Amino acid sequence: MKIQVAHQPVDVNxxxxxxxxxxxxxxxxxxxxxxxxxxxxFYQKQLPPYFIRIHxxxxxxxxxxxxLLEDSVIMQNGTELPISRRKKNHIK
Structure with missing residues:
Protein backbone atom coordinates (compact mmCIF):
# COMPACT_ATOMS: atom_id res chain seq x y z
CA MET A 1 0.00 0.00 0.00
CA LYS A 2 1.23 3.49 -0.84
CA ILE A 3 0.11 6.96 0.16
CA GLN A 4 0.73 10.26 -1.58
CA VAL A 5 2.97 12.65 0.36
CA ALA A 6 3.98 15.96 -1.20
CA HIS A 7 3.25 14.53 -4.68
CA GLN A 8 5.46 11.49 -4.01
CA PRO A 9 4.23 7.93 -3.48
CA VAL A 10 5.47 6.50 -0.17
CA ASP A 11 5.32 2.81 0.71
CA VAL A 12 3.42 2.54 3.98
CA ASN A 13 5.66 -0.29 5.19
CA PHE A 42 -4.81 13.20 8.61
CA TYR A 43 -2.31 10.33 8.38
CA GLN A 44 -3.74 8.56 11.41
CA LYS A 45 -7.07 8.30 9.54
CA GLN A 46 -5.39 7.12 6.30
CA LEU A 47 -2.92 4.53 7.59
CA PRO A 48 -3.55 0.92 8.69
CA PRO A 49 -4.39 0.19 12.36
CA TYR A 50 -0.83 -0.91 13.19
CA PHE A 51 0.08 2.79 13.16
CA ILE A 52 -0.54 3.93 16.72
CA ARG A 53 -0.63 7.36 18.32
CA ILE A 54 1.79 7.33 21.25
CA HIS A 55 1.75 11.09 21.84
CA LEU A 68 9.20 -0.54 24.52
CA LEU A 69 10.31 1.30 27.65
CA GLU A 70 8.17 2.64 30.49
CA ASP A 71 7.89 6.20 29.16
CA SER A 72 9.17 5.88 25.59
CA VAL A 73 9.73 3.65 22.58
CA ILE A 74 12.92 3.10 20.63
CA MET A 75 12.29 2.71 16.94
CA GLN A 76 14.30 0.46 14.61
CA ASN A 77 16.18 3.50 13.32
CA GLY A 78 17.38 4.25 16.88
CA THR A 79 15.10 7.23 17.54
CA GLU A 80 13.62 7.38 21.03
CA LEU A 81 10.12 8.86 21.19
CA PRO A 82 8.12 9.73 24.32
CA ILE A 83 4.84 8.05 25.23
CA SER A 84 2.26 10.36 26.75
CA ARG A 85 0.80 9.41 30.14
CA ARG A 86 -2.68 9.02 28.64
CA LYS A 87 -1.48 6.68 25.88
CA LYS A 88 0.60 4.31 28.06
CA ASN A 89 -2.27 1.90 28.81
CA HIS A 90 -3.19 1.58 25.12
CA ILE A 91 0.32 0.65 24.01
CA LYS A 92 1.31 -2.17 26.33
Whole structure:
Protein backbone atom coordinates (compact mmCIF):
# COMPACT_ATOMS: atom_id res chain seq x y z
CA MET A 1 0.00 0.00 0.00
CA LYS A 2 1.23 3.49 -0.84
CA ILE A 3 0.11 6.96 0.16
CA GLN A 4 0.73 10.26 -1.58
CA VAL A 5 2.97 12.65 0.36
CA ALA A 6 3.98 15.96 -1.20
CA HIS A 7 3.25 14.53 -4.68
CA GLN A 8 5.46 11.49 -4.01
CA PRO A 9 4.23 7.93 -3.48
CA VAL A 10 5.47 6.50 -0.17
CA ASP A 11 5.32 2.81 0.71
CA VAL A 12 3.42 2.54 3.98
CA ASN A 13 5.66 -0.29 5.19
CA UNK A 14 8.74 1.93 4.92
CA UNK A 15 7.32 4.56 7.31
CA UNK A 16 8.95 4.37 10.74
CA UNK A 17 7.05 7.25 12.36
CA UNK A 18 5.38 10.57 11.73
CA UNK A 19 6.14 13.64 13.84
CA UNK A 20 3.66 16.50 13.97
CA UNK A 21 4.23 20.19 14.47
CA UNK A 22 0.89 21.98 14.31
CA UNK A 23 -0.51 21.69 10.81
CA UNK A 24 2.79 20.32 9.45
CA UNK A 25 4.23 16.86 9.80
CA UNK A 26 7.45 15.08 9.00
CA UNK A 27 7.31 11.51 7.77
CA UNK A 28 10.39 9.49 8.66
CA UNK A 29 10.91 6.46 6.44
CA UNK A 30 13.74 3.97 6.38
CA UNK A 31 15.48 5.99 3.65
CA UNK A 32 14.44 9.64 4.00
CA UNK A 33 12.28 12.24 5.69
CA UNK A 34 9.52 14.23 4.05
CA UNK A 35 8.06 17.46 5.43
CA UNK A 36 4.54 18.36 4.33
CA UNK A 37 1.55 20.51 5.17
CA UNK A 38 -0.72 17.82 6.61
CA UNK A 39 -1.35 17.22 10.30
CA UNK A 40 -0.71 13.88 12.03
CA UNK A 41 -4.45 13.26 12.41
CA PHE A 42 -4.81 13.20 8.61
CA TYR A 43 -2.31 10.33 8.38
CA GLN A 44 -3.74 8.56 11.41
CA LYS A 45 -7.07 8.30 9.54
CA GLN A 46 -5.39 7.12 6.30
CA LEU A 47 -2.92 4.53 7.59
CA PRO A 48 -3.55 0.92 8.69
CA PRO A 49 -4.39 0.19 12.36
CA TYR A 50 -0.83 -0.91 13.19
CA PHE A 51 0.08 2.79 13.16
CA ILE A 52 -0.54 3.93 16.72
CA ARG A 53 -0.63 7.36 18.32
CA ILE A 54 1.79 7.33 21.25
CA HIS A 55 1.75 11.09 21.84
CA UNK A 56 -0.09 14.06 20.37
CA UNK A 57 3.02 14.71 18.26
CA UNK A 58 3.86 11.12 17.22
CA UNK A 59 2.25 8.41 15.17
CA UNK A 60 4.42 5.28 14.99
CA UNK A 61 4.47 2.13 12.93
CA UNK A 62 4.14 -0.51 15.66
CA UNK A 63 5.94 -3.01 13.42
CA UNK A 64 9.04 -0.76 13.59
CA UNK A 65 9.25 -0.52 17.40
CA UNK A 66 12.51 -2.05 18.57
CA UNK A 67 12.14 -1.56 22.35
CA LEU A 68 9.20 -0.54 24.52
CA LEU A 69 10.31 1.30 27.65
CA GLU A 70 8.17 2.64 30.49
CA ASP A 71 7.89 6.20 29.16
CA SER A 72 9.17 5.88 25.59
CA VAL A 73 9.73 3.65 22.58
CA ILE A 74 12.92 3.10 20.63
CA MET A 75 12.29 2.71 16.94
CA GLN A 76 14.30 0.46 14.61
CA ASN A 77 16.18 3.50 13.32
CA GLY A 78 17.38 4.25 16.88
CA THR A 79 15.10 7.23 17.54
CA GLU A 80 13.62 7.38 21.03
CA LEU A 81 10.12 8.86 21.19
CA PRO A 82 8.12 9.73 24.32
CA ILE A 83 4.84 8.05 25.23
CA SER A 84 2.26 10.36 26.75
CA ARG A 85 0.80 9.41 30.14
CA ARG A 86 -2.68 9.02 28.64
CA LYS A 87 -1.48 6.68 25.88
CA LYS A 88 0.60 4.31 28.06
CA ASN A 89 -2.27 1.90 28.81
CA HIS A 90 -3.19 1.58 25.12
CA ILE A 91 0.32 0.65 24.01
CA LYS A 92 1.31 -2.17 26.33
Missing amino acids: SIVYIAGDGTYSTIYTEQRKIVNARCVL RKYLVNSQKIKT
